[in-house]
Amino acid sequence: MNNIVFLVMRRMRQPLVILVLAYTVAVVGLVLIPGQDAGGNVRHMGIFQAFYVVSYTSTTIGFGEIPFPFTDAQRLWVTIVIYGTVVAWIYALGTILSLLQERTFQEAIRNQRFELRVRRMTAPFYLVCGYGETGSALVSALTEHGHHAVVVDMDEARTNLLKLEDLREYVPTLHADASRPQTLIDAGLGHHRCEGVVALTNSNAVNLQIALGVKLLRPSVKAICRADSHEVEANMASFGTDHIIDPFDTFAAHLATALHAPCTYLLNGWLTGVENSKVAEPVYPPRDGHWVICGYGRFGKAVHQKLKQQGITCVMVEATPERTGRPDCELIEGWGTEADTLRAARITEAVGLVAGTDNDANNLSIVMTAKDLNPRLFVTVRQNLEDNKTLFDKVDADMVMHPSTIIADRIRVLLDIPLVHEFTERALMRNDAWACQLVSRISALVDDRVPLVRTIDITPEQAPPLHCLIEEGHRVTLGQLLRDPWERKEPLPIIALMLERGEEEYTTLPDNDTALHVGDRLLLCGSAAAFTRLGWSLGHFGTLNFILHGAVGPEGWVWQRLRRRRRV
Amino acid sequence: MNPEKVLFGFFIMLALTLNFGFYVGDIDNPDHHDVYELFAAVVVNIIATLLKFGDRSQMGAVMLASSLVAVLQLMAAALVWTLAVYTGDGELTPRAMASIVSLAGGAMLANVVSVVLLLMETMMMRR
Helix, strand or coil: CHHHHHHHHHHHHHHHHHHHHHHHHHHHHHHHCCEECCCCCEECCCHHHHHHHHHHHHCCCCCCCCCCCCCHHHHHHHHHHHHHHHHHHHHHHHHHHHHHHCHHHHHHHHHHHHHHHHHCCCCCEEEEECCCHHHHHHHHHHHHCCCEEEEEECCHHHHHHHHHCCCCCCCCEEECCCCCHHHHHHHHHCCCCEEEEEECCCCHHHHHHHHHHHHHHCCCCEEEEECCCHHHHHHHHHCCCCEEECHHHHHHHHHHHHHHCHHHHHHHHHHHCCCCCECCCCCCCCCCCCEEEECCCHHHHHHHHHHHHCCCCEEEEECCHHHHCCCCCEEEECCCCCHHHHHHCCCCCCCEEEECCCCHHHHHHHHHHHHHHCCCCEEEEECCCHHHHHHHHHCCCCEEECHHHHHHHHHHHHHHCHHHHHHHHHHHHCCHHHHHHHHHHHHHHCCCECCEEEEEECCCCCCHHHHHHHHCCCCCEHHHHCECCCCCCCECCEEEEEEECCCCCEEECCCCCCECCCCCEEEEEECHHHHHHHHHHHHCHHHHHHHHHCCCCCCCHHHHHHHHHHHC | CCHHHHHHHHHHHHHHHHHHHHHCCCCCCHHHCCHHHHHHHHHHHHHHHHHCCCCCCHHHHHHHHHHHHHHHHHHHHHHHHHHHHHHCCCCCCHHHHHHHHHHHHHHHHHHHHHHHHHHHHHHHCCC
């Protein structure tokens, strides 16, 4: 606020002084010049009368010649006054108008408004730095789930884009350099409802700077960063960045999971997928044969390492090995976009192909050429730009690696349902048969849509009746709670995936006999209809009593009194 | 030497001196107080106030406040004068004159504060 007032005052100083001077000269002139009354006597105008005349002439209102008709000498002076004071007015107004249109001024107003909005945030929010493909996907996913976000981006075109987007919550946007600590503070890092900062800018250095700023200024706030190189990752981890996401490593890990545990991979996909979208088909990457990897960049390296761990032989195709380094496997020099190179890499005998260069056109060309030569190939392709999505949908790849989507999905899960992250980490430790069994149980609950995954806390806010009953010493088991309020004998089509009790104590797939405690947190998965029914049991005393005891007790105060009296 | 500072000091001093010039004399004697001097004092005070616009320092804020007080007092004095002359019988009564001069006296106090602040600021600048 202060900034704007001072800016206006500073700029208005000169025009106002000029205006005052013009008025003074005009008034003094009118007072000095003698006038005449009706009888021909010499009459001088008073200061008040002169000021009145100047006021209405300079604002071009013009009431006439007061108090007596002017003499010609007075008229001459008033003519000069009109031009002088009107010009002074126009100058003052022009200065104000040009000030309003000035970039710095408008920026000051916009920043002012942004800061006010952020300061008035009452709900927990996340600060997202960088509104590129990843940032926009993340912000729309977060707001879709009722979370609040604040966005900072260097590029004004991008922040303007956000205003056009149809988001469910209002998202304050600041156009500023996020690597400056002051920007982070302005954007709400110091706000007590700030839950986490997500650094998603294109530059590793800026992300690093943001993480550093967060950990120094507010260590309790979560810092989640994108990093594209291992050195930066190690650097970020060294000062306690909470989550560091490398899209290439993440995808390579997915691929490795798909290779050795297809069900676990499918399970992860279902639990972290976008709700109500069609579930992903299971993929079975072949292992009996060699894989051709085109592009030994960051992505190629990550995939190669994972494949090697799985004991799969690779043939690398790379055009500039002197720049990327040489892999410790067979290397064919070339782009991979032409049939000769691919033939040299024995594409006809290969079982898998990874088109992983940083150029979308090349990747698509590699896939199409390779499919011509060997239609049975398992194709993994890297998509670099969101705009090319339609082309990648058409090319019919088995797995598409799109860095922005991968990062946005991971962060969405981390922020929205952190328990899912804990669960999938534990699921990775189990064998694939366990995951297959769970997948078939889940698929029995939902048709071909991604199941809803929710956490429920046994707290007075989220489950008041249940919390109340347990507080009073009643024993309620998980199996009792997950019963259908419409048909008491039937269990609800919901699976309890995990139970969190106290600090970091997790039980995966808790038994139906597990007694619930106050403060427990449940990770549940099931269909939307089942969650609606569960909502009744969690929110209403009557429904809860019914599913527990099969009878509805007296609910109102009067009836409870009557019942008690009868018992006595 | 900063010409802006010279102009600034000039107007603040002039505001005080004009104000003082109007103030001296018997409090209820219209012959001792000149209307043009009051007019000049009002104008110069307004300009002095405008010159203080946009100064972000603490000193600047207090100076702006004292100047605003002076302008308000002088405007009130001018208003009383106008009302007395144009709505009465055209003559300044000693009572009206006393009220005008006392208002101007108040404005002078504010102007003295302004000048003192200016002097303090100057003395605090050790170089």
